[in-house]
Amino acid sequence: MSDPHLDILGQRIRERRRTLGMSQEELAHVAALDRSYVGRVERGEHNLTVVSLIKLCRALRCDIATLGQGLPVGQPTVLD
Template identity: 45%
Template sequence: MQTKNTTHNARMIFARNLKEFRSKNRLSQEELADMAGLHRTYVGSVERGERNISIDNIERLASALKINIKELLNDE
């Protein structure tokens, strides 16, 4: 069973990695959102760790960034 703290940590790892991959690709939040079929404000809130993102949207973002989903959850 995951504790709230563990869930929060996973969310923040995802948020950090998403922002890092987006920045490496020199994409704005709006550009990434358009590529993934999401709204810009949604991507911003995900990057701030405010959203409990669905697996479907994780897949959309990974696909837009041309990376494997697991890279967005990697804590290295």
């Protein structure tokens, strides 16, 4: 079962890519990532690193805040 945050983020990445008329392969090339990685991200199957998220945002010509806007945020937890 995937994380709902990753599902939403992946959907937004896919929507932005399609809006720009890019294929997954084109996005992967511009972002210097593997096409299969982009596919897994769009399906919410992969937890992105910050670096990968920045690469995708640059390739999609948007900022991280745009993709993350309105994502549900839970209460912070204290770790021992």
